[in-house]
Amino acid sequence: MRLYAYCVGDELAAETFEGxxxxxxxxxxxxxxxxxxxxxxxxxxxxxxxxRENVTEHNRVNALALARSTPLPFxxxxxxxxxxxxxxxxxxxxxxxxxxxxVRGCVEMGAKVIWxxxxxxxxxxxxxxxxAGESPAAxxxxxxxxxxxxxxxxEEALRSRAEGVAAALASRLEGLARESSVQVNPxxxxxxxxxxxxxxxxxxxxxxxVRALGREREDLRLMASGPWPPYSFSGPRS
Amino acid sequence: xxxxxxxxxxxxxxxLLETLDHVLDRGLVIAGEVTIAVADIDLIYVGLNVLxxxxxxxxxxxxxxxxxxxxxRGLAPKGGE
Numbered sequence: 001m002r003l004y005a006y007c008v009g010d011e012l013a014a015e016t017f018e019g020x021x022x023x024x025x026x027x028x029x030x031x032x033x034x035x036x037x038x039x040x041x042x043x044x045x046x047x048x049x050x051x052r053e054n055v056t057e058h059n060r061v062n063a064l065a066l067a068r069s070t071p072l073p074f075x076x077x078x079x080x081x082x083x084x085x086x087x088x089x090x091x092x093x094x095x096x097x098x099x100x101x102x103v104r105g106c107v108e109m110g111a112k113v114i115w116x117x118x119x120x121x122x123x124x125x126x127x128x129x130x131x132a133g134e135s136p137a138a139x140x141x142x143x144x145x146x147x148x149x150x151x152x153x154x155e156e157a158l159r160s161r162a163e164g165v166a167a168a169l170a171s172r173l174e175g176l177a178r179e180s181s182v183q184v185n186p187x188x189x190x191x192x193x194x195x196x197x198x199x200x201x202x203x204x205x206x207x208x209x210v211r212a213l214g215r216e217r218e219d220l221r222l223m224a225s226g227p228w229p230p231y232s233f234s235g236p237r238s
Numbered sequence: 239x240x241x242x243x244x245x246x247x248x249x250x251x252x253x254l255l256e257t258l259d260h261v262l263d264r265g266l267v268i269a270g271e272v273t274i275a276v277a278d279i280d281l282i283y284v285g286l287n288v289l290x291x292x293x294x295x296x297x298x299x300x301x302x303x304x305x306x307x308x309x310x311r312g313l314a315p316k317g318g319e
Binding site for chain 1: 256258262264265
């Protein structure tokens with residue numbers, strides 16, 4: 001029998017997880033090793049199905065932990081034998097202490113930026129293509145618009161515009177984000193995927209800043225999410 | 239009301255997509271000591287692909303969310319430009 005590992009922390013308390021269950025309905029347990037505690041549940045099987053329920057459970061358990069303190073979440077599907085877990089924690093102690101220090105007092109928030117190619121501001125994106133966005137076959141319409149826009153603007157121009165969007169978001173969040181992890185995808189509709197580490201208590205300020213940018217930029221749709229456990233800030237710094 | 243139900247479903251799907259986006263390829267990974275073993279990963283994308291590929295659906299959900307926010311703020315809804 002292996003353990004499904006949800007997260008590791010140095011401020012986790014057993015009572016937070018009393019009576020609660022995790023992936024597959026197994027009861028949650030807190031395993032203490034040295035300075036660390038790991039939230040686990042027993043798991044039968046060799047691999048974790050990536051079902052809607054399991055993914056939701058994984059995140060729910062981590063959110064439960066996040067409500068009290070900021071843990072380092074493991075990736076979905078992390079299975080470990082008890083003895084191995086102890087060995088890992090002992091071996092990685094210094095790294096984990098540093099990683100926990102990095103996220104302490106913080107939560108992760110996310111922002112996604114979508115080009116609104118065929119929607120409310122088609123004219124602002126491509127002046128001569130406004131009417132195509134009103135086609136009832138909206139999926140095909142948007143694909144067409146995107147392909148057309150790539151052709152017209154060229155990849156360089158798209159890249160530069162996408163980087164401009166990322167810069168606008170970064171500038172908007174200045175002084176709020178302690179760290180950021182940003183992916184820019186000029187060719188897609190989802191042009192920027194960003195994760196930010198922010199201090200607890202400032203979640204609404206984050207959402208409001210993201211919304212404000214959305215109000216200013218009619219050519220973009222912005223979507224803020226969180227608070228999340230620091231999924232994007234638990235691994236090695238990239 | 240059917241439209242409202244569709245939008246609620248959209249919200250749920252978006253929320254699941256956001257969760258997937260966070261838990262599937264991010265988080266602490268320990269090579270050698272811990273196994274990342276995920277099965278049936280394609281299953282969860284059945285039904286979600288439509289949404290992933292459809293900017294319109296995302297826009298609808300976000301548009302509805304914006305309208306609700308504006309309503310909550312007591313602002314007049316935006317005219318569809």
